[in-house]
Amino acid sequence: MPLRRYHLLAALPTIGLLAGIPFANRLEPYVLGLPFLLFWIVAWVLATSAIMWLIWGLDRARAGASKS
Amino acid sequence: MSAALGVLAAFFVVAIGLGILARQGRDMNLEQWSVGGRGFGSLFVFLLMAGEIYTTFTFLGGSGWAYGKGAPAFYILCYGAIAYSFSYFLLPVIWRYAQPRRLVSQADYFIAKYDSPALGVIVAVVGVAALVPYLVLQLRGLGIIVSEASYGSIAPATAMWTGTAALIFYVVISGVRGSAWTAALKDVMILGVVIVIGVYLPMHYYGGYHAMFDAIARAKPGFLTLPRAGMSPSWLISTVLLTACGFYMWPQYFASVYTARNENVFRKNAVMLPLYQLVILFVFFCGFAALLVVPGLTGTDADLSLLRMSKLAFAPWSVGVIGAAGLLTALVPGSMILISAATILAQNVYRPLTRGASDRSVVVVARALVPVVALLALLLALRGGQAIVALLLMGYNIVTQLFPALMLSLAARPLVSRAAAISGIVAGEITVASITLAGTSVASLFPSAPQMIKDLNVGLVALIVNTVVLAVVALITGRPASELAPTRAAAAVYALPPRDQVSAHEL
Numbered sequence: 172m173p174l175r176r177y178h179l180l181a182a183l184p185t186i187g188l189l190a191g192i193p194f195a196n197r198l199e200p201y202v203l204g205l206p207f208l209l210f211w212i213v214a215w216v217l218a219t220s221a222i223m224w225l226i227w228g229l230d231r232a233r234a235g236a237s238k239s
Numbered sequence: 240m241s242a243a244l245g246v247l248a249a250f251f252v253v254a255i256g257l258g259i260l261a262r263q264g265r266d267m268n269l270e271q272w273s274v275g276g277r278g279f280g281s282l283f284v285f286l287l288m289a290g291e292i293y294t295t296f297t298f299l300g301g302s303g304w305a306y307g308k309g310a311p312a313f314y315i316l317c318y319g320a321i322a323y324s325f326s327y328f329l330l331p332v333i334w335r336y337a338q339p340r341r342l343v344s345q346a347d348y349f350i351a352k353y354d355s356p357a358l359g360v361i362v363a364v365v366g367v368a369a370l371v372p373y374l375v376l377q378l379r380g381l382g383i384i385v386s387e388a389s390y391g392s393i394a395p396a397t398a399m400w401t402g403t404a405a406l407i408f409y410v411v412i413s414g415v416r417g418s419a420w421t422a423a424l425k426d427v428m429i430l431g432v433v434i435v436i437g438v439y440l441p442m443h444y445y446g447g448y449h450a451m452f453d454a455i456a457r458a459k460p461g462f463l464t465l466p467r468a469g470m471s472p473s474w475l476i477s478t479v480l481l482t483a484c485g486f487y488m489w490p491q492y493f494a495s496v497y498t499a500r501n502e503n504v505f506r507k508n509a510v511m512l513p514l515y516q517l518v519i520l521f522v523f524f525c526g527f528a529a530l531l532v533v534p535g536l537t538g539t540d541a542d543l544s545l546l547r548m549s550k551l552a553f554a555p556w557s558v559g560v561i562g563a564a565g566l567l568t569a570l571v572p573g574s575m576i577l578i579s580a581a582t583i584l585a586q587n588v589y590r591p592l593t594r595g596a597s598d599r600s601v602v603v604v605a606r607a608l609v610p611v612v613a614l615l616a617l618l619l620a621l622r623g624g625q626a627i628v629a630l631l632l633m634g635y636n637i638v639t640q641l642f643p644a645l646m647l648s649l650a651a652r653p654l655v656s657r658a659a660a661i662s663g664i665v666a667g668e669i670t671v672a673s674i675t676l677a678g679t680s681v682a683s684l685f686p687s688a689p690q691m692i693k694d695l696n697v698g699l700v701a702l703i704v705n706t707v708v709l710a711v712v713a714l715i716t717g718r719p720a721s722e723l724a725p726t727r728a729a730a731a732v733y734a735l736p737p738r739d740q741v742s743a744h745e746l
Contacts, residue, residue, distance in 0.1 A: 174328075178328070181324050181325070181327060181328070182324075184320055184321055184324045185321050185324065185483075188317060188320065188321065188479075189317070189321075189476045189479060189480070192465075192472045192475055192476055193472040196310075196464050196465050196472055197464060198456055198463055198464055201449055201452065201453075203448075204447060204448030204449035204452065205448060205452065206310075206452050206456070206463040206464070208310055208313065208463065208464055208465070209310075209313060209463070209520075209523075212313050212316050212317055213316070213517065213520060215317075215320065216316060216317075216320045216513050216514075216516060216517060217513075217514070217517075219320040219321075219323065219324050219513040220510055220511070220513040220514045222324070223323070223324060223327055223509045223510045223513070224510045226327065227327070227506050227507070227509070227510055230506070
């Protein structure tokens with residue numbers, strides 16, 4: 172499968188999660204009962220799944236289109 | 240107390256039974272034993288790969304770090320997500336290369352890609368050197384879990400002996416199928432146990448998560464954020480990047496790529512595994528809840544926080560269930576490590592030494608090596624000592640040195656020569672060894688650097704040395720002229736199909 176431009180989305184978790192750490196390194200505000208730093212990390216883990224799901228969907232759509 | 244013991248024993252027997260049944264009357268050639276005949280679908284590959292998330296290190300260490308160190312523990316939640324996002328692209332490429340060539344070990348990949356049996360021996364030695372301490376850690380964890388959950392009626396040493404015997408037994412019989420079947424039981428157990436106690440305990444003792452974190456923040460200011468120096472943001476970022484690079488370099492997870500039936504398995508898993516990893520969050524909740532409930536555990540005793548608090552909060556039979564879940568987190572990765580180490584030693588050390596032994600004798604040797612490796616690890620585990628944590632950290636740094644040579648080999652024609660790959664890995668490993676033995680840190684190397692630099696994970700130094708040496712040798716030797724399929728030497732020694740027998744469609 173050739174690399175496509177939207178595959179760059181997969182770099183988002185690494186960049187967002189890690190580059191944000193120095194700024195997210197705080198206790199407040201609490202979100203969903205979690206200290207902000209922990210919430211930041213959990214949110215990005217969830218986003219990773221969502222992003223990979225999107226990429227997979229786009230890849231499957233392309234594979235399907237090229238076959239028909 | 241006896242209720243806990245009964246539950247533990249019952250799960251132990253079920254796990255061994257499943258491990259043995261997993262063989263399903265198959266004839267165990269090397270391909271069946273090491274990589275399950277390359278027939279696993281998404282679920283089994285998922286379970287094998289999730290093995291990395293829930294080892295005893297996560298179960299005891301995840302809660303132990305939350306309890307003892309606070310926010311720095313969060314790194315455990317970060318590196319998996321990053322490794323999975325890259326696995327979407329990385330693993331299908333490895334699988335497509337390995338599948339038609341019938342590779343069974345991580346070293347096989349390097350031999351075939353760089354057409355270099357010498358590199359294969361180096362990768363094999365590196366792999367086993369990293370696997371043994373990892374196995375020692377699993378056995379130690381098993382001893383702690385069983386002795387705690389049995390309320391001290393089973394000594395850690397007895398638990399370790401019994402656990403090792405069980406491992407040897409079902410690994411020799413069923414190979415990686417045994418790992419996959421017991422992994423299914425393990426994941427159901429751990430999911431149930433961790434979520435129930437991670438939800439129940441904070442509610443029961445504090446009335447909710449917010450209240451719990453509030454109480455901790457008041458009792459220990461700064462505990463829930465990263466400190467300015469030491470385990471600071473730059474420590475976390477560098478550690479996560481390093482660990483994410485090393486994630487799939489562990490021989491047992493690299494080889495679990497070979498077990499897949501097709502490459503879409505990895506794409507589906509790249510979506511599912513980050514979500515699944517959130518279970519670690521509940522492990523953290525257990526550690527945090529224990530902080531004010533069973534205070535005063537220091538040093539390595541912090542690892543006991545989850546079990547100590549469970550004994551306080553639950554009836555003995557449920558402590559038995561929790562202990563059984565913990566027991567399985569040692570058995571499953573333990574069995575994968577054993578299979579990997581035995582396969583590497585038989586396939587990549589014994590086979591070349593005997594100049595092309597038959598497949599049948601290689602699998603016999605591999606299975607015969609299982610008790611040897613297991614007993615060696617058991618002896619090391621029984622000897623005790625603090626050094627083992629240092630060894631595990633070294634293990635991660637050891638396998639991470641394979642990362643540059645792997646990434647540069649992914650193109651059909653490797654980007655660098657075999658001399659460059661070998662020099663980089665050797666230079667990296669020497670650096671890891673000297674850093675570990677001398678207890679070097681970035682701060683001790685560069686005492687006048689800014690704090691941000693000083694806090695970087697020292698493993699980065701070895702990876703940089705590795706990459707620089709690799710780049711210099713690569714510039715001198717140039718890019719290999721043609722694709723390095725297992726042509727002459729490698730094919731003859733390893734019985735890999737030579738290039739012209741590999742059909743072209745998958746390249």
